[in-house]
Amino acid sequence: MALEIFIPNTGQGDCTFIKFPNGKNMIVDFNRTDVDVDIIEFLRAKIPKRKHDDIGKTCRRINYFVNTHPHEDHIRGIGYLNSDEFYIDKIWESGHRLYVPADQKDEYKDYYDFLGLVNNLKKRNDVKVLTAGRSPSYIGSTAVYVFAPSSYVVNSNSREEIHNQCAILKIEYMGNSILFAGDSNRESWENRIVPHYSDDKIVNGKRQENLLKSAVLHASHHGSKYFFVKSNDDDDRYIRSMDKIKPSFTVVSVGKGNKHGHPHRIAMNIYREKTKYGRVWTTKDNKSMYFAFKNDGTVEYKKGLGFDDLTSIKHKMERVDSVLKRAAAAFTFDLAEEIELDLPKHPVKPKREGYR
Numbered sequence: 001m002a003l004e005i006f007i008p009n010t011g012q013g014d015c016t017f018i019k020f021p022n023g024k025n026m027i028v029d030f031n032r033t034d035v036d037v038d039i040i041e042f043l044r045a046k047i048p049k050r051k052h053d054d055i056g057k058t059c060r061r062i063n064y065f066v067n068t069h070p071h072e073d074h075i076r077g078i079g080y081l082n083s084d085e086f087y088i089d090k091i092w093e094s095g096h097r098l099y100v101p102a103d104q105k106d107e108y109k110d111y112y113d114f115l116g117l118v119n120n121l122k123k124r125n126d127v128k129v130l131t132a133g134r135s136p137s138y139i140g141s142t143a144v145y146v147f148a149p150s151s152y153v154v155n156s157n158s159r160e161e162i163h164n165q166c167a168i169l170k171i172e173y174m175g176n177s178i179l180f181a182g183d184s185n186r187e188s189w190e191n192r193i194v195p196h197y198s199d200d201k202i203v204n205g206k207r208q209e210n211l212l213k214s215a216v217l218h219a220s221h222h223g224s225k226y227f228f229v230k231s232n233d234d235d236d237r238y239i240r241s242m243d244k245i246k247p248s249f250t251v252v253s254v255g256k257g258n259k260h261g262h263p264h265r266i267a268m269n270i271y272r273e274k275t276k277y278g279r280v281w282t283t284k285d286n287k288s289m290y291f292a293f294k295n296d297g298t299v300e301y302k303k304g305l306g307f308d309d310l311t312s313i314k315h316k317m318e319r320v321d322s323v324l325k326r327a328a329a330a331f332t333f334d335l336a337e338e339i340e341l342d343l344p345k346h347p348v349k350p351k352r353e354g355y356r
Contacts, residue, residue, distance in 0.1 A: 002300075002315050003142055003173035003293040005216070008042055009283040011035030012222065012255030012262070013073035016180070017046060018171065019315075021295070022140030026064040028169075028180055028218075032077025035255060037288055037307050040080055045311035049085070059087040064139070065117075066130075067093045068182035069166035071159070072110050073222075079113030082120065091121050094167045095129040095153045129153075130167045134197065134211060145170040145211060147197050148188060163221065164188050170214055176293040179212065179245060181220035186228060189241040198244040210244055215299055216291055217247035219271060222254040223263020223282065228270055237266070242274035248338060249301065250275040251289055252282040290341070302341040309343050 001021035008015060013031030020026070025047065032039050047060040055061075062081070065088050068074060081088060100108050121127045131151055136143035148168040166182040184193070194200055199210035220227040228237045250271045254262045263282060272278040281289060281303050288305040292315055302309075 001295050003171070003176075004313075004315055005178055005291040005293075006042075006046070006310060006313075007218070007251055007253065007283065007289040007291075008037035008039060008310060009035065009288045010037055010039055010253075011283075012258040012260075013076055014068070014182075014218075014222075014253050015039050016218065016253075017042070019046075020139050020142050021173065022142075024063040024139055026066060026139075027062060028066045029068055029074040029182075030065070030076065030078045030081070031073055032080065033255075037310065039077070042307070042311060043086070052087070055087060057084075057087055060085055062086060062088045064089065065091050066167070066169070067091070067114070068168070068180065069094045069096050069162050070098060070111055070114050071162070071183070072108075074183075075110045075114045078110055078117060082113065082117045088117070088121065088126075090126045090128065091118055092128045092130050092167075093118065094149050094162075094165070096149075096162050096165070098162075130169070132168075132192075132196075134208070136172070141173065143172045145172070145197075147193050147211070148182075148184065150192065160185070163226075168193065170211070172214075173293045174295050175297050176215040176299055177213075178216040178218060178291065179214035179247075180218045181227070183221040183224075185220070185224075185226045186230060186238050189227070190238050194240055194244055200244075212241075212244040213246050215248045215293070217245050217250045217271075217275070219250050219252045219263075219267070221262070222258070222260070223252040223267045223271075224260070225264035225266040227267055229266060234266060237270065239270055239274065242270060245274075246276075247274070248276040248279065248299070249291070250280040252280065254282050254284050256284045298337040298339055300339045300341050302343060305343070313341075313343070 004019040006017040010031040011033040014029040015031040016028040018026040049060050051058045118127055130146045132146055132148050136145045146169050149165040153165050163183045163185050164187050166184055168184050170177050170179045197211045199207050201208040252263050271280045286303045288310045289303045292300040
């Protein structure tokens, strides 16, 4: 069994699909564009449409949708999931609400589609507002940690305030994990995340466990420099966050030629310096990516994937004979083996244009 992580190249924005060892699935943020991978087509390929007797529907079932914060590049096209074709069991969200002037509502279609989806699930009591803490919740044998937002959030039109309190979560299986930084900034890491969730925290004279260490870092804000610097001082760089995460891989979800200048050279240089073997990959250059955390503690990975490569990956179920080996893998992260996958070659197909 394995925890499988699919990071499709959808341009400027974030979207990750996760399949848990117990068969459940999760989407972290949503970004539907016509760049390389249409996420709806991807979901159609990965989630079969079938009858679910417990809900009395024939549909493609999404067990968890996680939204780190409701900015457009994290919810673009979300309205399509509010349809008969898809069914979402639960939404986990940051709780942020945007201030939208009355004369600008037409410009926030994705935001109002997101609110509509949330309100529909609230009627079923299936919406959870994420709250930070050191204790994880579990999906089967997979631990899910939430490091932000704090117990309070803000209703604001300030992007900076929302980024400061956007959701940050870590998903861990058999000693390996992926950490989703959302669009979090230096302030949140310097003032809250590292002090509270790393081994910098001391309680009753005892140093606490460093919860931030992760095999894969899903980098903050598409490679923005503000994960490391303040808005008025590029020379003052905060890197303690990376010293605590110690990633073996850093993934930057970012679109070619975007107007924001992402990823920034300051961020990329620090990511390369602090990531094992300098393995820092961007979706704009390295296309879609795949990781599998296996139950023997190894990590399988592949980058440079096209749509057909990404959708054709099917992880083989394997039998692990040694209970001791599984247990050891959960506590000896540094010994985990990393294996680059060989995938079958697919004939070149015409580029998809727009949506189907």
